[in-house]
Amino acid sequence: MAVDLERILRPVDNPLKPFEAKYMTLASGENMVVRQIDRDDVPDVLRHIEPLLHVERDFYDVVAARVYAELLAYYRHRMQDEYVLVAQVDGELVAVVNGREVTPGLGMSLHTIALRRGLRVGAHAFAAKMEYHIDTLGHQEVLIVAESPIGFRRWMIEYQLEKRFDTPHELGGVPSWALTKELFDRARSTLVVGRRPVPPEMLAKAEAKILPPSDPPTPPADLLAATRSLYDPTATALIAQRTLLGGEADNA
Ligand SMILES: CC(C)(COP(=O)(O)OP(=O)(O)OC[C@H]1O[C@@H](n2cnc3c(N)ncnc32)[C@H](O)[C@@H]1OP(=O)(O)O)[C@@H](O)C(=O)NCCC(=O)NCCS
Numbered sequence: 715m716a717v718d719l720e721r722i723l724r725p726v727d728n729p730l731k732p733f734e735a736k737y738m739t740l741a742s743g744e745n746m747v748v749r750q751i752d753r754d755d756v757p758d759v760l761r762h763i764e765p766l767l768h769v770e771r772d773f774y775d776v777v778a779a780r781v782y783a784e785l786l787a788y789y790r791h792r793m794q795d796e797y798v799l800v801a802q803v804d805g806e807l808v809a810v811v812n813g814r815e816v817t818p819g820l821g822m823s824l825h826t827i828a829l830r831r832g833l834r835v836g837a838h839a840f841a842a843k844m845e846y847h848i849d850t851l852g853h854q855e856v857l858i859v860a861e862s863p864i865g866f867r868r869w870m871i872e873y874q875l876e877k878r879f880d881t882p883h884e885l886g887g888v889p890s891w892a893l894t895k896e897l898f899d900r901a902r903s904t905l906v907v908g909r910r911p912v913p914p915e916m917l918a919k920a921e922a923k924i925l926p927p928s929d930p931p932t933p934p935a936d937l938l939a940a941t942r943s944l945y946d947p948t949a950t951a952l953i954a955q956r957t958l959l960g961g962e963a964d965n966a
Pocket of ligand 1 (some may be wrong): 836839864
């Protein structure tokens with residue numbers, strides 16, 4: 715009985731052509747490999763997404779929560795036709811991108827999240843996933859949304875995406891934007907970088923282990939935490955203060 719139900723709950727994936735790994739040189743001079751991962755690799759990525767749930771800055775919290783859910787659903791067979799690409803520098807995880815195929819011609823971009831800032835790793839990883847949709851999967855267009863102003867600048871403005879406002883996007887049902895093949899062709903010479911094949915030793919290092927990000931985004935430091943814990947070891951005063959600030963003192 716349980717086995718039969720699982721056959722109904724578990725989507726049957728349509729086989730997608732694999733993403734051929736590529737690499738590019740960042741402004742820091744380091745090489746970054748972008749490659750596809752399998753279901754089995756997902757737990758190694760999730761542990762580095764989870765801490766970002768607590769970073770409000772630049773909407774990391776919202777995006778991390780959604781990425782976590784999408785990757786977990788992929789791992790547990792609860793997502794239709796999803797793929798996940800990771801970007802690594804010397805094995806270190808620096809970005810994650812994912813998406814899925816909606817129909818044979820239409821792609822759905824899900825998320826891009828950068829775990830190292832200031833080197834356009836997110837922009838390069840996004841370009842690699844658009845290349846996957848258009849060149850490998852043969853999609854005519856990819857539906858995209860942005861959850862953060864930086865995302866809007868990177869995708870909508872840099873690629874000059876077209877509005878598809880009559881189509882709700884899978885991410886929250888908000889109006890979609892689209893990258894068409896024509897727009898992607900126009901962006902190829904400026905926004906899409908990288909080479910293939912990846913040198914075998916570079917790829918082997920990336921595949922050997924997904925190493926933790928060395929400088930991931932973090933929540934602001936709580937500078938008074940040590941002092942507070944000295945005088946308020948059970949945090950009673952802190953909880954009372956937070957309740958008061960939240961306007962819930964009457965209910966406390
Ligand atoms: C959107 C995102 C993927 C872009 O990644 P990216 O291309 O590697 O770009 P960065 O985030 O490092 O930098 C973006 C800008 O913020 C600046 N910046 C912000 N924080 C920075 C930091 N700690 N160090 C250096 N630069 C920083 C950069 O200078 C850059 O400015 P520019 O656009 O003039 O180049 C990334 O910002 C991210 O993961 N954001 C949170 C999740 C998100 O919004 N995802 C997209 C959903 S639509």
